[in-house]
Each structure stands twice: as C-alpha cells, then as structure tokens.
Amino acid sequence: MNEGRSPEARPGPEAGGDGPEIGVGPWEGPLPEGAEYDPELLAHGDRRNVVDRYRYWTVDAIVADLDTRRHPFHVAIENWQHDLNIGSIVRTANAFNAAAVHIVGRRRWNRRGAMVTDRYQHVAHHETIADLAAWARIHSLPVVAADNLPGAVPVDEAELPRACVLLFGQEGPGLSPEALAAADLHVEIRQFGSTRSINAAAAAAIVMHEWVRRWAV
C-alpha cells in the first residue's frame, strides 16, 4: 500500500494566493510504484500545468493515457503567415483532447501560446490544403471549414459530424479559397456586433466546444 502523499498545492501569487508556485513539491513519504512516475518530478516536485490526475507522471505516460480516450475530431489551421493563434489553438485542442492538430502550410509555427501543451498533443504537418484533404479522405473524415462567409451554416445548428476535421483560417485573410473548396461543410459562429470576425483562436475554441457539447460523453 502506498502511504506516501502528494503535498497539497497552495495557490501561488498568480492566483491571488500566498503559495510559492503552482503545482506540487517533492513527493513526501514512501515513493509510489508505477512506470508512469517520473523520478525527477517525485524528487523535486511537479510545477507543470497539468491536471492533478497526472501529477508526477512522465510526459510519455500522460500522452499514452490521453491516447486511450482521445476524441475523434481533428483540428487543422492554415499557417501561411506564421499566425500567433496556432499555439493557443493547440492548447485548446489539448484541453478538449482532440485526436490531433494539423498545421497546413509553413512547418514552423509559433509555440509560445501553446504553453508546452504541444508535448501532449499529436501535431501533424501538411504542405498544402490538397495534402490535408487527401489525408482526410483516406481516413474518411469530412472537413468542416469554419469562417464567417456567405452560405455558412451557424455552427450551433449545423450537423457537426462526430469524426471530422475542423479547419480554421488565419488572422487577416481567413480561410484560403483552396481550403473553402476542400470543405464538405461550411460553418460559422453567429456574431451580433460590428467587428467582421473574431480572433481565430477564440473561434477555434468556440467550435471545438460546440463539438464537445454535442459529442463528448
């Protein structure tokens, strides 16, 4: 029986508390058994932004566990202009446990907004929209393009497929004509104000949450 314990994490200054840092300190008491535990984290503490279930686990063990229950939706984002939103989209995809994120266009993407969540998220790359579309066809995944364009169905009314690729454009140009042509379904988020569109990362979060609301058990 494991008699050790994970010390309680006190909220740090960033959360208005008097605790020193987020996360937990070194493991106290007899060490837990199991290949999922990282000896370094047990010895020195785990300050990562992970849910408590994964405290002291290795990255590989966390990814393996997420893989057992990933959702069947994928997220794709066009990356022709090094869009800063991509990191944030990866982080949200990780939070909702998406099957994978697909970067289309430039291979390099700005990881800052991901806050290292890309370690836990499968991220694939496709040179072109045609490559992404071919990949989606092979895997029988309809492509759902999200943009505020004429003819798009409000996402809250759309028949959002369970297994699919949710495709987003980038700040400025939005979805490319190739991306729109490759889509099986066009959806939009209803807007009521004066701005033409919302931020791409915010839009991706809303559409992913709509998928989760419909399909996640």
Ligand SMILES: C[S@@+](CC[C@H](N)C(=O)[O-])C[C@H]1O[C@@H](n2cnc3c(N)ncnc32)[C@H](O)[C@@H]1O
């Ligand atoms: C800032 S928008 C730019 C383009 C937009 N078509 C325009 O007219 O301004 C960047 C991306 O965010 C997503 N997006 C922004 N607002 C959206 C909305 N109302 N509905 C669906 N997607 C949206 C789309 O994927 C879009 O390509």
